[in-house]
Amino acid sequence: MSPYTFEFEDGVVREWRLTESGAEPTTDADYAPSLFVDGPADALADLQDRLASDPKVAATERERWATDLHEAHVDDRSRVLRVDLDRVGEVRTLAREIRGVHERETHAPGTFRLYDVDLAPGFRYCLDREIDPTPARDLRTMRLDLPEPALADGDVSGLEIDGEPIGAGGDADDASDDPARVLGALGDALDRRDPDVLVLSHADLVPLLAERASDLGIEGFRLGRRPGWTRLASENTYESYGRVGHSPARYRVPGRAIVDTSNSFLWHQSGLDGIRYMVGRTGRPLQEAAWGSIGTLLTSRQIRLAHTERGVLAPWNKWEPERFADVATLHAADRGGFTFAPEVGFHETVHEIDFASLYPRIIREHNVSPETVDCRCECDSRSVPELGYEICERDGFLPAVLDPLLDDRAAIKRALREDPPEATADRLRAESGAIKWVLVSCFGYQGYRNAKYGRIECHEAINAYAREIALTAKARLEDAGWRIVHGIVDSLWVTPRIDDPEPIESVTADVSDAVGIPLEHDGRYEWVCFVPLRDSIAGDASATRPGAGSTSGANPGPRSRGGVASGPAGALTKYFGKREGGEYRFRGIEVRQRSTPEFVAASQRAFVETLDRERDPEAVCDVLGRRLGELRRGAVDPAALEITNRVSKSLEAYRQRTRAVAALERYDRHGIDRRPDQSVRYVVVDDDARGPERVRLPFEGPSTYDSDYYAALLGRACESVVSPLGWDRARIRDYLRDGEPVRLSSFVE
Template identity: 70%
Template sequence: MSRTDPYAFEFDDGTVREWRLTDRGAEPTLVEDYTPALFVSGPDDALADLRARLESDPKTVETRVERWATDLHEAHVGERSELLRVGCDRVDDVRQLAREIRGVHESGTHAPGTFRLFDVDLEPGFRYCLDRGIDPAPTRELRTLRLELEDRELADGDVSGLRIEDEPVAGEDGGGDPRSALETLRTRLEREDPDVLVVSHGELIPLLSEHATELGFEEDEFHLGRVPGWTQLAGENTYESYGRVGHSPARYRAPGRAIVDTSNSFLWNQSGLAGLEYMVEQTGRPLQEAAWGSIGTLLTSRQIRLARREWAVLAPQNKWEPERFSDLRTLHAADRGGFTFEPKVGFHEDVHEIDFASLYPRIICEHGISPETVDCAHDAGDFVHDSHRVPELGYEVCEHVPEATDGDAAFLPTVLEPLLSDRGDIKARLADDPAEPEASRLRAESGAIKWVLVSCFGYQGYRNAKYGRIECHEAINAYARDVALTAKRRLEDAGWRIVHGIVDSLWVTPREGVEPEPLEAVIDEISADVGIPLEHDGSYEWVCFVPLRDSIPDGPDEGAGAFESGSAGALTKYFGKREAGAYKFRGIELRQRSTPAFVAESQRAFVEALDRERDPEAVCDVLERRLSSLRGGDVDPSALEITTRVSKPLSAYRKRTRTVAALERYERRGIDRQPGQSVRYVVADDDASGPERVRLSFEAGGEYDVDYYATQLVRACESVLSPLGWDRSRIRRALHDGRLLELSAFVD
């Protein structure tokens, strides 16, 4: 692959402008011979009729018949189908033509579903790189420039508050004004010539450009791209994924530069530029398209790229393969998730956490789980092939890889094995303690890989996954349960007690009165047995597993203080102290996005007090002091901000919630908040009605509802003390029993 490949692309009226990085900046090249295409499969007579119709369509440049595999099963048995390739004049014509094929040419003349469409919903840059064999990974270190504007200023159209690289842009008097802000930005753009604009909101692109025009800047005097002009690529929209409402803001293009909208880039916020660059290399999506893509989108892009290159399989517009019929016994066995062990609620000492490294991806690779291999379509008379059966389910997994493919493994393992290998190499390099910034880059790349590996399993069960299949999802779960039970039996035989386990992680402690076998030896034995590395993730001085909130028993009698209860435990709520001294928190309030900073900091103080004193009353002393600060007005209101996601439009809410009150205040300020976006507010008077119940984070005033936040503090304290059998009523009694505070209560 030539390393002079472009990194950014623009599509206008049938032409493509490629931008190649140079030592000094970037240079454009105009391409006029690109013909994007979609593919159609169907009965021969129907395809002939469609071809005749499309040849007279002005959007169509050419039509021809090509041989491709329409799915992984077809590729697996070495077959190909004849498909109609329809070349279009412009990239935007592809989706329009697909709609017309389905809604006009098929409707009324053919039965629904006569035609299957392929390579329809590909992003323009990704499509172009796929068609031309281009690797859009940057060929040198990218230069970035970060631009930020607060929500209120964005809503007001006030660009004087612009921040560049986290520094305010101010005028000579220190107050700032729009012209000086734009002049400063112009100077920075000319001097630094960034390859990537990292913006806090995509709407900054039109806002800054429109202000420049209003202030009299000529087009060649001020432009955010390397040449004048900007383009809106897509409008904002609301979507729902796995029952969660999300918001995708409008997207824009500035010629010659990639734009990363931090409000619309999960991967940027998790892994930064280094993680994005790694995924550009792995998926073939240009940087800007990789930035706005979800983890599922990036995984799908990698799959589409490998399917096209190594399996000659096109990307279907719609998933066609339904779940296969199964008998009742198989359905009962298959309709289960990963194995979980109910946590032993309480305070446990000398605990070890052990994890299967990338369990689900390694199961896929170890056992060759893939849509084309699980109960594959082989005719036994065609050729001899090896297979094995999935535990519990009996699904047959074919081990044959056809000679027609370029790889030597099933499809999903081909997608995942390079990522697993890279992550293993990164971990090994990080273990050598490299200097910064290499260590930072390696951590970012590892984080990007982790998210893709995490999603690969669930994506097999996603109804719209282009290369997903529910039977693969079920098979992976079955193997995971078998692995967990194998580990459980061996650990218990070796004298270890399991106090919690969830899918790929186990927490164990020595059984009372038993000298256990060395844990590392047991781990090595289990790893060899199941074929997946089991790693010792860490040792804890102590761990507390938190009970379900509605299962917390009534407070114990005076003098009781058992450090273990028998109530049901929450599967993902625990906290503990590692032997190295660091605390680990999962699921409790301080790990929740909506928890105010003051409550989160207080909960950490409760944990630290429990660690020092091993005494619930000492924790209550810290709570008493924190409540006193709250009631005395000593807490900065900014530390009481609550952040929550909006799930629907303001008009659709039926209950007068705090979120509704916040939305009403945003509306007063002229700030639009769509479903999927977040609101930030402080509870000012929880007994009030309407917007007076809260105030927004940027509004003046320092009032807050003491009783509301006191309740939040007590709930946070309850999460810490509930493993010891203390509920909220017991905590409140401790606060009112007249005890003198211990000196330790004043130590955070």
């Protein structure tokens, strides 16, 4: 079996290969990681002489590689300097020295361009050795959880294995709460179960458990298959496009991969099966795939394909600027995708239709890639609508990157329609989820300034094709007797505009054939409400009312290109509705917002169910009145009122004394660090207070709450439901204040 996890120590690589019963290590003492330098021949010769005396450098050699996709496209190669090093950890150190010392002392800035610098160690090794690190058998996992306050206090007595306290009859019946017995029981469980993957609630469990075992004198304790642990990276706070992010510290233990659930987007979206799938498609070992962002995974797949199939190096810094263009081209290019502003109101008999993976399929269908847009070769080409860019007919790089992903996702959808066994279905859904996120990011990544193989002209060309496709679909739908009531780039919501329109399946088939991308019928809604922008209606009677028929509505069809329908303005991503079969769908409203307390979310679901049943905003307000009564009587469990917010600064950097800042102050009291981009959870107990007394943290066991604050949240949630019918918060307040009789139906949920 191929190795699935790796260790790098003193110039030696230890590969861990899975066996039928566990895993065995082998060593590779001959591995020399490399970086590449391009530049003028005389400058490279001078650099080669300088590096000859550098103790970090094992060897240098001149080789021919393509330094970008354009060179590979025309079968050209540059003569670059390959620099081999003794240790993986010294690659970036040497790169900084080349840029900051060797270049600065003897050459002009920008003389040297560096490649294959910032690759993760395991990924680099697999790439150089042409290793597929996909695990060749089912993986044995063990999940370890410790509450945050205990983690901050260094108290391991509350440690859980796979969701069960160690002393609760699972892996150690007699462990009790004694830390030494807990750690002893954990060691026994690790020896007995021999997991391949440790799934940790936080990576800081690695040093904590090891250090506590040492303090307590527990001999032989180890989390890995051999003693010891290594910190791979310290925690780091960074800023990207104006958004602050936080990367926790990362650790390694011998012979086992670690999945840190506090630092793994992919784990939360698709679990271990999704991570394993991406290992195969990107070539990143499991642990590196788990902590990698979606952009990192996409880049890894691109680097792997560029290296192995096209002989293209990975640039350390992106060098290709946007090309000069005239004003008319800039105006046409800088438009984005098509949107059809929603018709605010209650609509019956609505069909949702979606283009399957629109942007990735545009890339594949039209061969959009950095080296094919206005390429340098003499070949047949096609013109991009509106922009006049010419796209080469020779097979492009980006379509090759996306082809297997698109084919795999289509195959998974076909397999799921055949109703496979539940375990198989779970795996397929996990793999499909992992693919979906990479496909979602592939378009936007072309416009990302640091994308290694990105190019803004590709981003603009994709948008141009998407706009043309949207107009083609709009024209065919309207000719067939349908009206678009909302649309966002690849999704359209349509309702009949005549009594007997063409069957929607026939129309979608015609559009699919015309544009070369499947337009799928995603489902039929019994009704849909499109929510107006907050404060935009103020009781405006032009909003469509329920019960008026499938083609009713005072608002005319929306304008394209982000236009706003007449009447109240609609929020592009806010709607809710009931699909055929009884399933409710929510988008953008409070029930889908991460910060919404569970009590408010459950109340909003009740509001929607009441609207569905009664078709009357007054009935919804009756339910609101009953829920407000529960809240003011103190009958709501404070645990159902927890709010989760992401913080963007450290505590010291805040100037406004917000609720989130009050929560940060309380975390600080307990010795729990909260870094930018991490979340705080709290219950508002006195919103008029100042400082940390304004809130309580969940583990502090709050017994009270500020009913007025949560009443305002309930009111906003109710307004989102009744505002499509012309009701605003003032009208809701007036109705409740007038004391209208509460109907019995408001108690049915």
